[in-house]
Amino acid sequence: MAADFSVVLDELDTTLRSIEAVLDVDRLRREVAELEQQASAPDLWNDVEAAQALTSKLSYLQGDLRRVEELRSRLDDVGLLHEMAVEESDEATAAEAERELASLRQAIDELEVRTLLSGEYDSREALVTIRSEAGGVDAADFAEMLMRMYLRWAERHRYPVELYDVSYAEEAGIKSATFAVKQPYAYGTLSVEQGTHRLVRISPFDNQGRRQTSFAGVEVLPVVEQTDHVDIPENEIRIDVFRSSGPGGQSVNTTDSAVRITHLPTGIVVSCQNEKSQIQNRAAAMRVLQARLLARRQEEQRAEMDALRGEGSSWGNQMRSYVLHPYQMVKDLRTEQETGNTSAVLDGDIDPFIEAGIRWRRQQESVPAS
Known part of the structure; x- marks a missing residue:
């Protein structure tokens, strides 16, 4: 079990390093600092539309930076937590480390999808x-x-x-x-x-x-x-x-x-x-x-x-079928992503479909022309 934990931890560490490289964390910190300086200008709201665009971009980049820094901190902490659990044969702590690792995997996967948005207009509203x-x-x-x-x-x-x-x-x-x-x-x-x-x-x-x-x-x-x-x-x-x-x-x-x-x-x-x-x-x-x-x-x-x-x-x-009769299913025809919970999808729970679509598109773009 410890070996499996270490393998997953190493995989997540590699993925997170890749995300940090794509986001260029040092550049991100500099950009956030520059935007914070611009946002503190006394005449900022003289141009309301420009001010809203600047503060919106700042908020988004601050969120990106905070997410990647928190994930790095959590990944370091969960490794130490698991080592402690193994040394002390503490099953409760080991189970807590397993739960945190599963949560980290989901969060890192979600952030990885964001790094796939590198098209010319992808950053737009x-x-x-x-x-x-x-x-x-x-x-x-x-x-x-x-x-x-x-x-x-x-x-x-x-x-x-x-x-x-x-x-x-x-x-x-x-x-x-x-x-x-x-x-x-x-x-x-x-x-x-x-x-x-x-x-x-x-x-x-x-x-x-x-x-x-x-x-x-x-x-x-x-x-x-x-x-x-x-x-x-x-x-x-x-x-x-x-x-x-x-x-x-x-x-x-x-x-x-x-x-x-x-x-x-x-x-x-x-x-x-x-x-x-x-x-x-x-x-x-x-x-x-x-x-x-x-x-x-x-x-x-x-x-x-x-x-x-x-x-x-x-x-x-x-690109997508929503079947409410004779059975319940929403299925994406490109990615094969599907669910039987049609009411949740129609209530806005579409992130799994969007993430699968983004990954599928990146695969299509990387396929060499025959």
């Missing part, structure tokens, strides 16, 4: 859009279930969310929704959720109680930053204003504050109706449009690279 697809009213209901799932996931992690637009369906559910997860690395984390999600269940909207399959699409984009240079000339957009509407077509407010922007060269249409003023809605809609155009530019660049390499897409668009 995320812009998530959910749309109902094939399946009528069931698809609209499913889209709303997915929106709740992601909002609950963000709530579990205490990530701030800003809801930009919800388009409600006639009978139930939503046609589409767009929201931002305002947390560093939210894009890298959630980008593996992009694709078509499939629901199989007994339809609550079918009076004959038949089984129904419906689909909803999830799009995840990186929030645009000033360095991205996504310029949109005024003559390339058409702006329409209209009255915000809620479930059942009811008017949310009495002024024409909702904004719809059409990008004429591409036909991309975005809208925002969550803010109280037309100016705020226009600014939010422009952020969404910039993100869509940035994603389009990325897709074109990827297509060019794939054409040069003679490659196509490595997997289909359908």
